[in-house]
Amino acid sequence: MNLVGLAGIIVWHLIPGRRSNTRLVVQIVFFAVMTVILVGNDLTPFKSEASGTPEAAALLVISARLLWWIHLAWAIIGAVRIYLVLEGRPREARLLQDIVIGVVYLGVALSILAFVFGIPIGTLVATSGVVAIILGLALQNTLSDVFSGIALTLGRPYVIGDWIVLSDGIEGRVVESTWRSTHILTGSNNVVILPNSFLARLGLTNVSRPDGTHLLTLKVRVAPTRMPSVVAEVMQSVLLSCSSIVQEPPPTVALKGLDAVALEVELQFRVANPAKRTRARSEVLDLVYRHCKSAGLLLAMPAESLVAMADLPTEETARPPRIEPIELIEAIPIFAALTRGEKALLAVATSAREYHKGEIIVRQGDILPALMMIRAGVIVMRHEGEEVGRLAPGDFFGETGLLAGMGEASTLEALTRVTVYEIDQNAFAPLLADRPAVAEDLALSLTRRSLPGRTGEAHGQPQEHHVHLFHKAIQRIFHRGRHHLSSPRSQLGRTSHDVDS
Known part of the structure; x- marks a missing residue:
């Protein structure tokens, strides 16, 4: 049984890591062979039966049981890993895999102490409980980050590569998510590291869902020297000529207000992703100026400016830009x-x-x-x-x-x-x-x-x-x-x- 167990370890390491299915089959086969040998010799892995046997035989029995428990742990971990990979959710799979591996190794370690070496684990468990309480109080913040990371991972409010905006104004692309913290790459090319417990308490907006497009609005004030329908048509040409924005769904022009000073127009358009907002806004502003000058439209004074009514352009007094x-x-x-x-x-x-x-x-x-x-x-x-x-x-x-x-x-x-x-x-x-x-x-x-x-x-x-x-x-x-x-x-x-x- 010892030879079979050692052979299983050697063969398992010789198989490339990318062939996980083959590794799992090998683990199960060697574990089954060891179980047959163990049962065939009237030995059980759940009882310590080495007492009363010669010292050399006792050592062989102990090593055989030890190898059996190790192969059991590997077989369980291999099966869990294959199942999680087949689920097609890599982020949750990695987290659950780490948790399962930790639980399996802890259970196997306690089982080896109890069933292989005959050590009473009741006292050990009680003592470890007291130690766990002390460590929990000392590591309260760290454990809070860890469990918040588990909740964020299972809840999936974002994935790696998503662009998020936090309620405190921080925005950027998620580049890394660990047990304790989340790393966000901001637009200024800095990495902000936020503890998971802090991130779990904040509200966030995932602008990468349901798709990567992002809506922008831009307000333009035009002097009322032309009919609103003409101004709207010119603004539609502005959006039509912009190559930095998404044309599907089509951008829209909304007339928001009209008075003696200005016609207020709102341009609504989308960009492929939030990183293109600045470029798109700059291009739209440039095109607004060029199209207004081409169509003979005048931009109005800001609403906050105090201008005498006699100085405001009208349809009769306005002198549109020359277009010769x-x-x-x-x-x-x-x-x-x-x-x-x-x-x-x-x-x-x-x-x-x-x-x-x-x-x-x-x-x-x-x-x-x-x-x-x-x-x-x-x-x-x-x-x-x-x-x-x-x-x-x-x-x-x-x-x-x-x-x-x-x-x-x-x-x-x-x-x-x-x-x-x-x-x-x-x-x-x-x-x-x-x-x-x-x-x-x-x-x-x-x-x-x-x-x-x-x-x-x-x-x-x-x-x-x-x-x-x-x-x-x-x-x-x-x-x-x-x-x-x-x-x-x-x-x-x-x-x-x-x-x-």
Whole structure:
């Protein structure tokens, strides 16, 4: 029986830990064989029968019983582990497994003392009870954390990875949960460690359930210079053009109030997870400004401001922002290097185009020989049928064909009625030659918006390749633009080496 028990231990350790089912079968087989041998020799593990036998035989009997109890503990623990794993609840399984293992080992240890070595455990149990009371009083807070951890684990108010908000204002993602404490990663990238007893007493909101989306609201005050339905339509275009928010369920626009000072609008939208709240709010605010300027709407003064009624804009006195090509050119950062006169010449060379809702502006791979600036409306970008972004008033496209003679990375489709200002290549060539900073800004914009999988590019192509390609395009446009310049200084003042610099 001793040989069988030792062989079982060796075989159990030789089996890889990932093959838990095989380990359980081996444990049960060896335990059954040892039980048969024990019963076949008229021995029982529940009575101490070593007295009256030779000393060597007594030692063999004691070791046999000891091995039998150890194999019994392993068989029970293996069966419990398999059962909990099959339940498919890993967090509770780990907790219950630890509890069961502790109880089994404690029971087996007491049984070995009583039935193998013949030690009376009554006195030991009584003494351990007194010791347990003393330890319980000394470790009251620790035990409170442990049992609170058990309650939180079984109640499942959150799991690892959930974003929670506590009633005291702490919020973050649960990254670890132990017997004693829970670790929360906050938005400032700090880990807050909360005792489980403290966490169990607080109310918490799990913003990751029933799904990961999170609702945000943003209030906007607009001067009442247009009908509320027009303002609501503009705000709907704001939400439609935002790529940082979730479009399903669709965001909504609610009119909250109207007086002589302002029309109050509330934008309600969702983000994929709470970590994207700041980015989404910033993008929505930027789009509110751009769409309001495009539609000729004025933002109202704050409600707390005391303004004389005579100074408030009305439909008759309000002067909406100008939306001429020159204003749009001045608002786009890539033209910051141009002088006022150069911007005016560029504005003269622009022409307006309109596209209806659902109309394809340009297909993926097609070349646009002009720069398109969005005056009004929303455009969706689709790469190989999948939406990759949206464009709003103030955005531009067509720089791929203008700079590098390449096709567009995405198919552009009008989500609403769209108006664009078009600047053709002939108007740009002299400016790119005389102002290479503009071409570099365009190249940088193209690099940021380039997508893996573009025609003729390998997946994961390094960004340095794009920069090299754009510099070569700049040189080509520069050489072509020099022939359009009338000034001898312009023809001789720069070289392609200067552009590379």
